[in-house]
Amino acid sequence: MAEDIKENEMQNGKPARLRGIDTDGNSITPTMEEVTDALPGEKKYDRGVYYSLPKSIVSVHKPTGGNELKTITLLKIGDYNTSHFNFFEVFTIPFYSNNHCLPGWCKVHYAPAGTLQSDVAHSECGCFSNLRQISYKGNVYLAIDILVNQYGSAYIAMTGYHEDTSQIMDVTGDFTELQ
Numbered sequence: 463m464a465e466d467i468k469e470n471e472m473q474n475g476k477p478a479r480l481r482g483i484d485t486d487g488n489s490i491t492p493t494m495e496e497v498t499d500a501l502p503g504e505k506k507y508d509r510g511v512y513y514s515l516p517k518s519i520v521s522v523h524k525p526t527g528g529n530e531l532k533t534i535t536l537l538k539i540g541d542y543n544t545s546h547f548n549f550f551e552v553f554t555i556p557f558y559s560n561n562h563c564l565p566g567w568c569k570v571h572y573a574p575a576g577t578l579q580s581d582v583a584h585s586e587c588g589c590f591s592n593l594r595q596i597s598y599k600g601n602v603y604l605a606i607d608i609l610v611n612q613y614g615s616a617y618i619a620m621t622g623y624h625e626d627t628s629q630i631m632d633v634t635g636d637f638t639e640l641q
Contacts, residue, residue, distance in 0.1 A: 510548075510625035516555065518617045519630045522610045524563075529611045533637060534618060535603040536570060538629045539595065548572055550622030552606075552630070554589060556614055563614030564589035568606055597638040603629065605637070 471479035471491060479491040503515045522532045536552065553567040566588030586593055589609040596605040610616070620630065 510623055511627075512623045513550075513621050516553075516619040516621055517627065518555065518619045519552075519627050520618045520632055521557070521615065522608055522618060522632060523615045524610055524612055527612055529609055530634075532608045532610055532632055532634045533596070533605050534608055535596070535598060535605045535629060535631050535633055535637075536593075537572060537604045537624070538626070539602045539604065548623045550620050550624050552590070552618055552620045554608070554616040555619050556616055562611070563616035564609055564611050566590040566608060568593065570604065572604070595640045596633070597640055598633050598636065602640065603633075603637075605633070 471477070477494060479493055480497060482490050482492065484490045503513065504517070505512045505514070520534060522534075524530075534552075536550075549569060549571045551567065551569045554563055554565055556563045566586075568586045568590040570593065586606065590606050591609070592607040594605060595602055597603075598605075608618070618630070620627070624630075
């Protein structure tokens with residue numbers, strides 16, 4: 463066996479290399495970049511990131527009484543979308559295990575400049591409905607409505623390819639419908 467390395471290599475108080483054991487029982491010291499590249503989750507492509515594990519993006523909170531319809535932007539439409547054909551999925555994840563948020567899922571296919579690919583199919587189910595274009599602060603977005611019941615708040619999570627997840631936000635009551 464190779465030399466046994468007992469400590470993580472530190473640089474400015476942060477790990478630069480981690481210690482571990484390979485499948486043959488030898489000590490190894492991969493860099494942090496090598497470790498993150500080996501983990502599933504986020505992979506960078508072109509101008510965006512592919513999320514293979516759910517990424518929590520925004521939260522919707524339960525109303526004080528009754529049900530409430532929230533509007534969430536999904537994608538800013540513009541000519542900067544450089545990839546050929548993209549898709550992502552958004553879905554609800556309860557805040558707590560005893561939370562009774564409504565389940566929902568939506569799959570969105572889009573092409574360069576953010577045009578919806580309805581010929582390929584986009585689907586909404588559960589608490590998601592009304593996928594459409596809206597205007598928010600002078601920009602055009604794809605947006606969707608989410609029904610939030612009085613019994614549960616939820617995280618809105620996504621998987622798939624997205625160029626900028628900061629474009630996913632709650633704009634309830636602060637947007638204009640496009641005709």
